[in-house]
Amino acid sequence: MNSAFTFLSLAIFPLALFIFWTLSTTGPSSPLGRGFPTLTNKRICLLIAHPDDEAMFFAPTLLALTKPELGNHVKILCLSSGMCALLMILDSASGWFLIYQITGDAAGLGHIRKQELQKSALRLGLRNESDVFIVDDPSRFPDSMTATWSEENVSGLLASAFAPQLAAQASSQSAPMATIDILLTFDQSGVSYHPNHRSLYHGARAFLKTLMRGNSNHPCPVTLYTLTSTNLVRKYIGVFDVPIAMLSGVISNAFGGSGDRDTLSTSPSKKTQELRGIREPPPANRLLFVNSVDDWLSGWKAMVYAHKSQMVWFRWGWITVGRYMVVNDLKKELV
Ligand SMILES: [Zn+2]
Numbered sequence: 508m509n510s511a512f513t514f515l516s517l518a519i520f521p522l523a524l525f526i527f528w529t530l531s532t533t534g535p536s537s538p539l540g541r542g543f544p545t546l547t548n549k550r551i552c553l554l555i556a557h558p559d560d561e562a563m564f565f566a567p568t569l570l571a572l573t574k575p576e577l578g579n580h581v582k583i584l585c586l587s588s589g590m591c592a593l594l595m596i597l598d599s600a601s602g603w604f605l606i607y608q609i610t611g612d613a614a615g616l617g618h619i620r621k622q623e624l625q626k627s628a629l630r631l632g633l634r635n636e637s638d639v640f641i642v643d644d645p646s647r648f649p650d651s652m653t654a655t656w657s658e659e660n661v662s663g664l665l666a667s668a669f670a671p672q673l674a675a676q677a678s679s680q681s682a683p684m685a686t687i688d689i690l691l692t693f694d695q696s697g698v699s700y701h702p703n704h705r706s707l708y709h710g711a712r713a714f715l716k717t718l719m720r721g722n723s724n725h726p727c728p729v730t731l732y733t734l735t736s737t738n739l740v741r742k743y744i745g746v747f748d749v750p751i752a753m754l755s756g757v758i759s760n761a762f763g764g765s766g767d768r769d770t771l772s773t774s775p776s777k778k779t780q781e782l783r784g785i786r787e788p789p790p791a792n793r794l795l796f797v798n799s800v801d802d803w804l805s806g807w808k809a810m811v812y813a814h815k816s817q818m819v820w821f822r823w824g825w826i827t828v829g830r831y832m833v834v835n836d837l838k839k840e841l842v
Pocket residue numbers: 556557560701704
């Protein structure tokens with residue numbers, strides 16, 4: 508009786524998981540997911556710190572927003588070539604594993620990781636390798652577990668990349684313009700508290716403030732979304748985090764207010780939309796992307812087959828049961 512019950516449970520669990528996962532998916536072909544807001548016809552930049560951030564943290568977002576029918580053009584801007592690595596070595600004297608950080612490009616790791624990022628981006632739906640930009644400037648943006656990047660340096664780089672006419676605008680008082688509509692990056696906790704990730708959040712906010720300096724009468728042409736960080740337990744419950752993410756989004760919307768009252772944030776300007784022939788509602792305050800099983804496998808393969816140099820043993824747990832491989836919830840930032 509007990510063994511029959513156990514066998515039945517083992518048989519039912521994968522089926523129940525598959526049904527739950529299918530119902531939780533937010534893609535256009537999912538049964539319940541069509542009502543979730545998304546982004547269409549937007550010029551989108553994902554700002555990351557290291558090659559592999561796009562696959563380990565943002566795979567559901569990229570796989571959702573690069574769907575051709577949405578008409579988005581998605582690019583990735585990565586601020587380091589990823590020359591920092593962690594080594595775990597068994598110390599025979601103490602019997603403990605010791606963690607060492609190594610930094611440098613002695614083995615040509617930086618070059619390898621650039622190629623890995625490009626391969627991964629294509630697996631996650633980007634149109635072309637040329638849509639991936641990697642800034643290799645260790646003096647300003649060192650890949651390090653202990654280095655915080657200057658807010659001014661990150662903001663300055665974003666301004667030169669996406670608002671090159673900023674200086675002319677400041678003197679003319681004309682509406683701010685940018686070559687992107689949407690900027691995506693980490694939130695202030697950076698998912699893993701990595702200082703490089705957290706620097707992107709502060710730099711992105713500083714960029715929007717710079718863009719709007721002296722232009723408070725106009726809406727900001729760039730909308731900033733940040734990836735919500737969760738506690739340790741939620742990080743490792745995969746698709747089962749979907750109801751929690753949904754509930755926390757509802758509660759946050761109910762008690763956090765709508766964000767549209769702030770003229771510095773929100774949607775691309777009406778003028779920008781008219782110039783581009785687009786009349787759409789402003790971007791939602793929150794975005795939720797839940798991978799289908801197929802898309803989850805695409806993210807999984809982006810790590811395993813594209814980021815081969817990074818697939819040390821502890822990454823297998825992250826990509827198999829990690830919620831960021833399945834669920835991304837992003838919040839529109841008020842600046
Ligand atoms: Zn990273």
